[in-house]
Amino acid sequence: MRKFELGNHKPSVGHQVAILSILGFWLFYVIVLTLRASIGDWPAQGEMAMRRIVVTIFGIGITYLLYLFFQRFEDKRLSTRIITIFAAAVPCAILIASFNHYIFNIYYPENLWDEAHVEEMRKYMAQDNLALKAISEDATSRFFFLISWASLYLTLSYAGKVRQVERKAARFAQAAQDAELRSLRYQVNPHFLFNTLNSLSTLVMRSQPEEAEEMILNLSKFYRTSLSGDPLEDVPLSEEVHLQNLYLDIEAVRFPDRLRTKVNIPDDLLGVLVPGLILQPLVENAIKHSVAHSKRPVTIAISARSDGDNLILTVADDGDPRPVDLDDDRTSSGIGLANVRDRLETRFGRQAGLQTVRPAEGGYIAQLTLPLMLDNP
Helix, strand or coil: CCCCHHHHHHCCCCCCHHHHHHHHHHHHHHHHHHHHHHHCCHHHHHHHHHHHHHCCCCCCCCHHHHHHHHCCCCCCCCHHHHHHHHHHHHHHHHHHHHHHHHHHCCCCHHHHCCHHHHHHHHHHHHCHHEEEEEEEHHHHHHHHHHHHHHHHHHHHHHHHHHHHHHHHHHHHHHHHEEEEEEEHHHHHHHHHHHHHHHHHHHHHCCCHCCCCCHHEEEEHHHHEEEHHHHHCEEEEEHHHHHHHHHHHHHHHHHHCCEEEEECCCHHHHHHCCCEECCCHHHHHHHHHHCCCCCCCEEEEEEEEEEEEEEEEEEECCCCCCCCCCCCCCCCCCCCCCHHHHHHHHHHHHHEEEEEEECCCCCCCEEEEEEEEEECCC
């Protein structure tokens, strides 16, 4: 059975907003009647203004009690709330009309009218059911006045609920995005580890213990560095390049005579922020499709430049021409350039992208475009 705890319930209309709406409605009521009395040149306007203020204060109190009553139906259906509003407004309107009748017709009428008018009014009010009729007519107008305020309250209430739902949806969307980014980010490490262990196995089978030991040490440094931070946090470009250098050192054990590296990062861009390991699949793609399939030295170049509000990161190699039908977006285990595109789209939407080019003379160029994010301490 579902339970609701009043202490944890947060009204969709703030208490301050509700009070301001009540005061606003009754202030409008006072202004309209005061102008009407002034234009009609009613007698004893000062005394009537005082009594009007008393009725207004009473009406504000009744409307506030009505607001507290409405709060108990915050979680009910719209039809239930509408019926409740109409039903609760009836006794409130009668109370206000009765109080108004007492203040203006029974409580010391001599202060409002001269003796002749008072006597005439008493005879008039003595007629059968006249007071009841006067209260009924006034209660009708008060009813529609309260219904007008209740309609505003209902509108504010649903606007508040919409804002709450939007904020909750935004939190859920952010949580889903964070989960997706974590998933995409964590996909990189197992894939890289799988390939590295295969290479390590090859070195062991070839009886190359020194190279295997060097690879294990570099692998340890790589994972100690890459796993120390939150996968949702951005890292300085200098740290990202350092990780790629560790990875290239690992691969250099496999390809000591074929792998060459070149890094060109301007000093003023070393501190800009980038998603962690965003270059890893690009560098790994160059190793797999260029260095591994070449019989000559291949240079992998990592460079960066700024273009207005964008950061351009490039991973290029000068390997042999690749087959046109090669699906570079998918590696053997399903992780590759597609992972980079998914991460960029999830994080930045259309503000970021990945473009790849196969020069006719050979080699491969992968270029990342993403917002230029400065590391503000």
